[in-house]
Amino acid sequence: MGGQLMGANLAVNAKKAPLFVWDTHSIYKAEMEYHMTEHGLDEDAAWERAVGDCNVLTLAWEDLCAWVEDWMNTNDFHHFYTEATNMTWRNFDGAKMFVADTGEDFIRQVVGLDCDYSLSLYERGKPGDDGYHLYGSVRHHDSPAGEGRVVYLVAGCDECAKPIRDGEEHVIEDRWYEGVYCEDCIGRMRDLSECEEA
Numbered sequence: 721m722g723g724q725l726m727g728a729n730l731a732v733n734a735k736k737a738p739l740f741v742w743d744t745h746s747i748y749k750a751e752m753e754y755h756m757t758e759h760g761l762d763e764d765a766a767w768e769r770a771v772g773d774c775n776v777l778t779l780a781w782e783d784l785c786a787w788v789e790d791w792m793n794t795n796d797f798h799h800f801y802t803e804a805t806n807m808t809w810r811n812f813d814g815a816k817m818f819v820a821d822t823g824e825d826f827i828r829q830v831v832g833l834d835c836d837y838s839l840s841l842y843e844r845g846k847p848g849d850d851g852y853h854l855y856g857s858v859r860h861h862d863s864p865a866g867e868g869r870v871v872y873l874v875a876g877c878d879e880c881a882k883p884i885r886d887g888e889e890h891v892i893e894d895r896w897y898e899g900v901y902c903e904d905c906i907g908r909m910r911d912l913s914e915c916e917e918a
């Protein structure tokens with residue numbers, strides 16, 4: 721039974737659509753097709769019209785940021801840990817934790833580039849599932865084969881809101897401090913407790 725379910729999920733995953741996509745070529749192509757069907761332009765004229773309209777990318781970018789922000793707010797996701805693989809021609813890997821309050825901030829933190837890029841992020845599981853995360857790739861001129869990206873959700877420190885990665889969480893349970901805190905805040909609280917006890 722479990723095996724059958726897993727097989728079914730894999731089959732769905734194999735052809736599922738990304739949760740978030742940024743791909744300027746696809747955006748222009750969709751706009752070109754709109755001008756061809758709605759205004760009867762031929763392909764060349766429709767393409768010229770699409771790439772000549774500076775609102776096309778602005779509106780698409782605003783839509784993407786709004787979708788990401790909606791996903792964050794609906795699920796109360798604000799603290800993240802992201803890993804990048806095969807970055808640039810040197811193929812180095814990187815990881816960082818970050819806090820994002822807006823969809824735009826989330827994308828900029830995950831992509832970490834100012835150049836033209838395309839981004840696809842897929843969901844592994846559903847929000848609330850154990851191990852739920854996003855995975856995908858970023859392509860740009862220094863990395864045409866694509867860099868890997870994985871984004872995990874992490875806890876936030878109850879005191880300073882700094883993101884805390886799984887395994888680095890610390891819970892202090894006494895009558896004054898109950899919650900999840902980062903190393904720095906725990907240190908400060910211990911110092912404070914020792915002062916009060918002395």
Ligand SMILES: [Zn+2]
Pocket residue numbers: 877878879880881882901902903904905906
């Ligand atoms: Zn803290």
